[in-house]
Amino acid sequence: MREVCVIGCGMTKFGELWAKSFRDIFVEAALKAINDGEVDKIDSMYVGTMSSGLFIGQEHIGALMADYLGVAPIPAVRVESACCSSGMALRMGFFDVASGNSDIVLVGGVEKMTDGADVTYALASAADQEYEVYQGVTFPGLYAMIARAHMYRYGTTREQLAAVAVKNHHNGALNPNAQFQREITVEQVINATLVADPLTILDSSPVSDGAACVILASEELAKSLKKPLIKILGSGAATDSLALHQREEITTLKAVRVSAERAYKMAGINPSDVDFAEVHDCFTIAEICILEELGFVEKGKGGLFTEEGHTSLEGKIPVNTSGGLKSKGHPVGATGIAQVFEVVEQLRNNAGKRQIKNAKIGLAQNMGGTGASSVVHILKNVND
């Protein structure tokens, strides 16, 4: 396999972008990435989108975006894996370059969720339609069950869940692309409108519009273009049962663990080598479980680890420096590449007020459903 680098990245602000269309926001992010990468051609394109059919009645996203970006007739396809659609799209672009087929690939993610569709119904299509959704449960309810089980089994507290949201809003307040650029407190999280006990609206990521893109190139080409070398050291993906009740134990996110193990193995590193991470905090409990599955802390201790500040900007392993899904926003198909955008910006020492120290190796973990799909990428600044 050829080595693959990220040589450009761009994203829109996340939020309720009512004045911009689905295709507008993709093109905006793509042009930013193309300008950043200073490339004058693209060989192939991959676009992660979760449910544009249900959100806006539009499929055929690869060709649509190639057309509007003005790059047709290049090959372009959409990749769908619920909320990890663009994380998985990155993997497809990675194989395309690694195989030697393409030299320069654009990978993007995009979702337009605020155009009037029934968002809860559309998002529920990531769960098992026959055995979960038909019974009336949607994602807040499913994650609330995981939260209750984690509290019961490991003594995780309500305050520890809230600490995730407080940290991520702190970081998001420093991110000009974030949907919510304001701080919140533990008390505000706990006393906010209850969505599904114990989770409140402030434990939950918002409904968002947005897009993010990266440009991949072979390492050889990246060197010849004199771009900073941000190399993809490892890519791991895994699946699990779609329905939560079919798993052995609902606080264990097996696909996250397996996808991370595969990425660590390909990268030749251990969890302790990771300097910082962007993880899939669609609900506060998700971040806690993911910290455990990625091997940053032992099982059951993710809440305490967060509460003690180890995942803050100054902590031993900063997590979701971008603000995460909670504060930056969660246009579902765009989230995976937006995570990689943040990792690249940190590795380039370009993250402004939220820049962490000694960012050499960053990890991005993107997840679908209640963890039925997970994809992990590990990136390293190899210029030094």
Add this chain to the structure above:
Amino acid sequence: MREVCVIGCGMTKFGELWAKSFRDIFVEAALKAINDGEVDKIDSMYVGTMSSGLFIGQEHIGALMADYLGVAPIPAVRVESACCSSGMALRMGFFDVASGNSDIVLVGGVEKMTDGADVTYALASAADQEYEVYQGVTFPGLYAMIARAHMYRYGTTREQLAAVAVKNHHNGALNPNAQFQREITVEQVINATLVADPLTILDSSPVSDGAACVILASEELAKSLKKPLIKILGSGAATDSLALHQREEITTLKAVRVSAERAYKMAGINPSDVDFAEVHDCFTIAEICILEELGFVEKGKGGLFTEEGHTSLEGKIPVNTSGGLKSKGHPVGATGIAQVFEVVEQLRNNAGKRQIKNAKIGLAQNMGGTGASSVVHILKNVND
């Protein structure tokens, strides 16, 4: 890049499969392919599905199918490119094996269209929602415009359009997996219910349920397993404007031509080296245009070429020996892999009553929308 072979294939019967669910039909086809390939493990999986969100309220298809096939936690994603979703999925699986990441990959396609959704609305999501669908045009209307333009520009006749459907029904009558296993006549096609002038219901592919799967392996592994060597010589994909009116000339399917040129180049062959082909005859006019773009006949002569019998089972280049989308059926996400299934069966000399002579090199061309996406694969029996 590593060389890649197809070592197994399987499909369901196509038709109105009311007694079977979306996941049932995928698993049925996947198990057939696994049995045919005699493999006891799969490294990764790609599933082509066009619009399961709109058809049955279910996204997250990669993980769902990995779960129900019992192969989780392997990586599994869905690829969407309208009606060429599974042709594009094959390309993703090809890169995965070619890159050296996976040794054995399952690529499938599946669609369940008869479960009660508004099929015309769902299919229209492959067209430009803002500039075509919103104005009231759907696919029969778009292809009717192409047909009228082809008749005007090149003198293509109503009878020549009908000849495509007659030939494909003849072939489908010999295919036990076909939705319509019966012959039709030119008069029946012309006098059938008008859908969009000049196209009648018998110029149009049907609404279908179905699934098809193939197993890919590196050539090295295929040899060690002593499987017949059906090698993927070339893979080409291309895009064009989604909206028909944005093209320079509406009888020219540029993405088909470019995707074919790319596949021929990778394979190191010319159109005249192709022994037979499966092409995307969603409407009769589509097959005529595609014959021209693939280089089998000069531009404008596709209708006459068909009427003269050159694409029949005994013709100089048999086209749609399976019955094509018209007679075999068109469960949109499944079509691309079902085409490859037919190519592999012909190359193995395993196509029963519709077996052609001297099948050494076969081509599969799968298309989305009115040709905004096209993907071409060229396969060769390399055992001899």
